[in-house]
């Protein structure tokens with residue numbers, strides 16, 4: 001077993017060796033520009049790009065013409081949200097989203113607010129899911145876009161996207177879904193879910209970093225204002241010379257995801273449950289954040305009460321995880337996702353996100369359980385609050401002295 005152990009598959013995934021193998025010729029011998037129409041180098045590159053487009057489309061139930069290549073899901077989210085808002089603004093200037101979206105969506109929304117758009121940020125339920133009835137209630141005659149992610153990147157919680165899609169379609173409102181964390185892990189189908197725009201990232205599904213796509217529906221046609229001006233590549237949606245090796249890698253990653261997703265989901269869910277049950281056996285006062293039932297296979301987000309997440313991460317350097325505590329971000333606030341779900345500030349500060357995936361093993365999980373057991377116990381020994389709770393003191397009943 002290799003140390004450190006990688007358990008941060010939501011942040012990024014290793015490139016699958018089969019993906020790398022497919023990409024390599026496009027750096028060395030097949031280096032043509034896919035837009036070069038006059039020679040075989042260009043034709044070869046274009047052929048590979050179009051084969052990859054088919055693969056990505058097939059994975060999400062789309063047709064190849066509906067896939068637009070981008071530099072990653074941050075760009076896809078920006079293009080979808082701002083591009084749709086700018087195109088449909090004559091119809092209305094109201095948008096609907098959820099407080100637990102990725103920053104790429106939230107900050108695009110904030111940018112639009114500064115341009116005079118109005119955004120409704122909906123609260124999720126305590127289990128992290130957005131109630132479709134809230135979407136329905138938020139719609140207005142001037143609503144032009146609903147943007148709700150499929151699976152959340154911190155909690156892995158899966159939103160009822162098909163129902164939200166049905167509501168948006170019924171109201172004639174464009175529906176964007178950031179499906180970065182679910183594609184290749186659980187079924188995602190743009191037809192079954194009435195999705196009009198979907199963001200995808202290659203590096204979250206064993207493909208290369210800096211490579212993504214946006215699904216743009218053709219029937220009924222969804223229109224966008226391009227964010228990038230230039231040579232008019234990608235049907236004018238996204239100018240710029242195509243990243244041929246990256247595209248080939250994303251295509252191969254999509255093919256592997258389509259062929260292996262369901263078996264992988266069973267295996268990774270079993271690993272996740274092994275981790276959860278193992279931690280629960282080792283330690284008391286654990287809370288799993290977000291619905292366990294509606295969650296992507298590889299995610300476990302746990303709060304270890306009376307332990308600060310950042311301190312815990314430093315203590316478990318052998319295992320790469322991430323924390324919902326403050327210091328991982330520039331702001332001092334703990335995870336805005338957990339806070340929006342109603343998780344207390346203390347528990348948000350004590351949260352750890354475990355991300356398991358294709359190359360995770362039982363041995364790694366067992367090592368992690370032992371290490372976390374040992375380190376959390378040690379940190380709690382230093383916590384007077386934990387001692388008080390163990391002595392049967394109800395902390396809520398204590399009147400703390402006012403320091404002022």
Ligand SMILES: Cc1ncc(COP(=O)(O)O)c(C=O)c1O
Nearest residue numbers: 072073074102104153178180201
């Ligand atoms: C839900 C979600 N959306 C968007 C992104 C951004 O993707 P990319 O890294 O490809 O820009 C991420 C990655 O952190 C994500 O998890």
